[in-house]
Amino acid sequence: MDPFLRSQRNAFVTHGVDRVHNRRWDDAWLAQRIDSASTRFIVVWQDQILLDDHAPVHLSPASGAEVERLMRQCPNASRDIVLLGCGGETTYFAVGIGEACEPLETDTGELGQFLDLRTAALQLDPEEGALAAQAKAMVHWHRQHRYxxxxxxxxxxxxxxxxxxxxxxxxGQAHFPRVDPAIIVLVTHDDHCLLGRQPHWPPGRYSNVAGFAEPGESLETAVAREVWEETGIKIKSLRYHSSQPWPFPQSLMVGFLAEAETLEITLKDGELEDARWFSREMIRQELENGTLGLPSPYSISFHLIEDWFDVEDNGCLQALLDGGA
Ligand SMILES: [Zn+2]
Known part of the structure; x- marks a missing residue:
C-alpha cells in the first residue's frame, strides 16, 4: 500500500478540508468569515474538545453568546481564534477559551461536554477527528507562546x-506553530516482532518502541538510537510506513518498520519495564486469552503491528480484537 493511503488510515489525518493557506494574510476575509452564518467554531478548553454525542460541537457565529456564557467564570481570560480551513461552503475556526476558566456543568450541559481527544478518538468521524486534532494542537501552541x-x-x-x-x-520576533517529530517503529525478526511496555500502562499492554527525535538527528538515527536505548537491540534495515499527527500535545509520529540485527533484549535506559519478541501465534493466543493488550486501533502503532501481522493466511488482527477470528 502506498504511504499516502497508509497515512489516511491513521486518526487525525485530514481528508478533505482545505487549509486555505493563502487567505491567512487577508484580514478582511477572515473578519467576514468569522461573522458568516455558514462558519463553524470548534471549542477547546484545557486540551479538551467540546463534544456532543461523539461529535465536536460546531458553534455558529449566532451561538457566540454560548461561548460567552462558557467564559463567564473568567471575564478577563484570553480567547484564541484560529483558522482551521474550508470544507464546501463552511469555514472552520478553533476557539480556545481561557485555561483558568472553569465552565460549570450547567454551562456546557445544553451544548455537550468537554472530553479528552484520546477518549473520543475512536468514535469520531475521520474528518471531525482531524479538525479536532488541528484545533487542539493550535490552541495548545497559542497558550504556550503568549510571551x-x-x-x-x-x-x-x-x-x-x-x-x-x-x-x-x-x-518583533515571529513565532510559528511548533510540531515535535517523534519516531515509532515496529522491529521484526523472522516471524517475531519486538514489543515493550512502560510501567504505568494497564496490565498486559504492549506497544512499539517510540521516542522523540533530538536536535542533530535524522529520523533514521533516532529510530536506531531509541531501539538501542530502550531494548539493546541493533537494527540493520529500515523502511518508512506512514505518519500521524499526534496532538498530545504537538507531536508528529513518523512510523517505520525495522529489521533486527541482534536479538538479545537489554532494557538499557529503564523506560520500559519489559520487552519481548512476540510471534504472530503468541499474539493470537494472548489476545484470545485476554492476557495481551495492544495500542488503540486509531493509532499508527496499531497499524504498524496490523500490517506486519496480516500476511498471507495468518488472519486479521482487527478481527481478532473484534472477537471474530
Ligand atoms: Zn521579543
Missing part, C-alpha cells in the same frame, strides 16, 4: 492564528 522566547515580551496572534509576533519595542 516571546527571545525577550520575554508579550506576543499577539497574526495570520489567522499561524504566527505570534512579539510586541515588545523593536524585537
Amino acid at each position: 516571546c522566547g527571545r525577550c520575554g515580551g508579550p506576543t499577539q496572534s497574526e495570520e489567522g492564528g499561524y504566527l505570534r509576533r512579539c510586541t515588545e519595542g523593536t524585537c
Whole structure:
C-alpha cells in the first residue's frame, strides 16, 4: 500500500478540508468569515474538545453568546481564534477559551461536554477527528507562546492564528506553530516482532518502541538510537510506513518498520519495564486469552503491528480484537 493511503488510515489525518493557506494574510476575509452564518467554531478548553454525542460541537457565529456564557467564570481570560480551513461552503475556526476558566456543568450541559481527544478518538468521524486534532494542537501552541522566547515580551496572534509576533519595542520576533517529530517503529525478526511496555500502562499492554527525535538527528538515527536505548537491540534495515499527527500535545509520529540485527533484549535506559519478541501465534493466543493488550486501533502503532501481522493466511488482527477470528 502506498504511504499516502497508509497515512489516511491513521486518526487525525485530514481528508478533505482545505487549509486555505493563502487567505491567512487577508484580514478582511477572515473578519467576514468569522461573522458568516455558514462558519463553524470548534471549542477547546484545557486540551479538551467540546463534544456532543461523539461529535465536536460546531458553534455558529449566532451561538457566540454560548461561548460567552462558557467564559463567564473568567471575564478577563484570553480567547484564541484560529483558522482551521474550508470544507464546501463552511469555514472552520478553533476557539480556545481561557485555561483558568472553569465552565460549570450547567454551562456546557445544553451544548455537550468537554472530553479528552484520546477518549473520543475512536468514535469520531475521520474528518471531525482531524479538525479536532488541528484545533487542539493550535490552541495548545497559542497558550504556550503568549510571551516571546527571545525577550520575554508579550506576543499577539497574526495570520489567522499561524504566527505570534512579539510586541515588545523593536524585537518583533515571529513565532510559528511548533510540531515535535517523534519516531515509532515496529522491529521484526523472522516471524517475531519486538514489543515493550512502560510501567504505568494497564496490565498486559504492549506497544512499539517510540521516542522523540533530538536536535542533530535524522529520523533514521533516532529510530536506531531509541531501539538501542530502550531494548539493546541493533537494527540493520529500515523502511518508512506512514505518519500521524499526534496532538498530545504537538507531536508528529513518523512510523517505520525495522529489521533486527541482534536479538538479545537489554532494557538499557529503564523506560520500559519489559520487552519481548512476540510471534504472530503468541499474539493470537494472548489476545484470545485476554492476557495481551495492544495500542488503540486509531493509532499508527496499531497499524504498524496490523500490517506486519496480516500476511498471507495468518488472519486479521482487527478481527481478532473484534472477537471474530
Ligand atoms: Zn521579543
